[in-house]
Amino acid sequence: MTLRSADAAFESTLSGQLADTVLTRSEPRYLEEPRGTFTGRETLVARPGTTEDVSAIVRLAAEHRIPVMPYGGGTGLVGGQISPDGPLPLILSLERMNRVRAVHPEENVMICEAGVILADVQKTAAEAGRLFPLSLAAEGTARIGGNLATNAGGTAVLRYGNTRDLCLGLEAVLPDGQIWHGLRRLRKDNTGYDLRHLLIGSEGTLGVITAASLKLFPQPAGTGTAIFVTESPATALSLLALARSRLGDLVTAFELISGQAFAFLAAELPQVRQPFGDAPAWSVLIEIGTVEGMSPDEALAELFEAGLDAGLVSDGVIAQNAREADDFWAVRENIPIANKAVGAIVSSDVSLPLSAIPSFIEAGVSRIAAVGDFRINCFGHLGDGNLHYNIFPMPGRTKKEHLNQRADLQRAIHDLVHEFDGSFSAEHGVGRLKVADLERYGDPAKLGAMRAIKAALDPLGIMNPGAVLRT
Structure with missing residues (x-):
């Protein structure tokens, strides 16, 4: 079904029906991503203050066939928050929804809205004598809703798990505008399909996370x-x-x-x-x-x-x-x-079975050498099998001189990861950058199920089109 751009007429429709939403044109920060791989286009930005307004926005977008792109802190590295082509989306920023709704130290639970900055989640937990263990380089600007939408990893996964493992419940707006009131604080809830785990890691393609019940731990x-x-x-x-x-x-x-x-x-x-x-x-x-x-x-x-x-x-x-x-x-x-600063030709975020890592690193040297003469910087979260395997030009050369080899280098790395039964995306997600990789390396049964879920929950295809699954 054909989608329409978020134009002046749609802006007028939104402004006439929303009580607590700020509407603006997109500033440069909404159109850029950290690695500069994708560049967005000027479009309409909605910054709601309540879940009810998120619901109204999504419902109106569905009625008018307007694509909706949820936006957290803009720190994603695979282009999930940038729309470089197609109809102009409505950027739905959760930054004003930044309230901690409740802290229950005796339960080791915090309930907060999606726009709370990760560092503030950590600080609030510490003030209550507790620990929220998710820790990553962008924690001063990343927002918890985006962390959940991408199932962010970080440095403490070995002990505490990914973001998925730190969440007890969600509140979310589904693609038809319905609010799912799933902010449970239960450790056990065996009542059918788990929508929480379906939405976590879906990168805004199945709905908009508006709040979460988060697990805390003793310091x-x-x-x-x-x-x-x-x-x-x-x-x-x-x-x-x-x-x-x-x-x-x-x-x-x-x-x-x-x-x-x-x-x-x-x-x-x-x-x-x-x-x-x-x-x-x-x-x-x-x-x-x-x-x-x-x-x-x-x-x-x-x-x-x-x-x-x-x-x-x-x-x-x-x-x-x-x-x-x-x-x-x-x-x-x-x-x-x-x-x-050096200028990576290829930056890879991969995971492997722990015992396969030494052989993968050794084999990677010869695979890269078959493409050309390069430097390799391999580092990362060894405890959970997540490596950042990056390729650089030799001294005196620049990455621009090797752009024609970038695809071959990336293919060599990801093919090798696949041979070792690993994943081409460990903690950064698929976004728009790795859609083709998902098609190449993904299990056909899984891809079929993913497309069926997308069609069932978002039949109009308005939620972050082009991310994760090709439109």
Whole structure:
């Protein structure tokens, strides 16, 4: 069914029927995304203040066949929040819906609206003596509704899971304008199909998340952070197994860092403190959260000794205070910024079975070499199998010189991931960037079911058309 652009006539219709919605033309921030892969077009932006107004907006959009593109913090990396072609969409920004509705510390639950910034969710939890563990680089601007819509990952998935695992219930507006009142605080609710999990990760293609019941956790009694030098990804995995056998679920983060990452940081961000004088070929950043009566520094020191005895580590530094811990994390968090300064030809967000990671990394070197001479920066969340596998030009060259090879490089990486039974999208989603990849690598039965669900819930195709599934 043909969709229409969000024109002046539709703007007039909205303004005449909505009580608490701000209507504007799109500012540049609505038309840009962090990697610059997609650019939007000037269009109408609706910023509702209530769920009822979201419902009215979606209902009117359905009546007038206007595409609706939900917008959170604009931090997505796969173009799910940018519409570069087709009828001009109505950008539905949830930024004014930024209220924490309730905190129940005794239940370890917080209810908040979709427009609450992730860092504010974390802060509110901390003020209640609790922890909301989702943590990622964009947490100062990313909004919880977008985190849920993309099932964001981050650094603490090893212990706490993805955003999907941190949500008990949702409130959402469906494509016909109905409000689903699913803000349950239940840990068990076995009453048929789980719409919560259907909407989480759907990237705004099945409805608009307006609020969520979020899981909170006790604050760790202590936190310890260290960087250990290890010989290879294989020894890093053995060290992870050792850490979990000794500390169990106290291991919060386990990040793999390559020597190439340290080199890029030294060249592009020399102000970032590095923990070693000579950058190791491979190292891991470990964070643990301990229970009362347990010293995190002693636990990390004992882990290092055990790793040394097993031949898994050769050097290491344990943070002695909060500043040193912040410095260690600054290394990890600034790797993407240094990568951007160097200029990646290809940035990949992949996941693999843990035991396959060393073989994948080794095989990747030869696959990339078959295309040409490049530098590889492989780093990421080793604890949950999520690697960021990025390809860069050799010194003295730029990514623009290799744009004609970009597709071949991306294909080589994703083909290899598929061979190892991995995923071409670990935590960033499909968006518009990876629609063709989903068609190429996705299971036919799954794709058929996804299209059937889309057709059933959104028969007019108004919800974020072009994202996830081809229109």
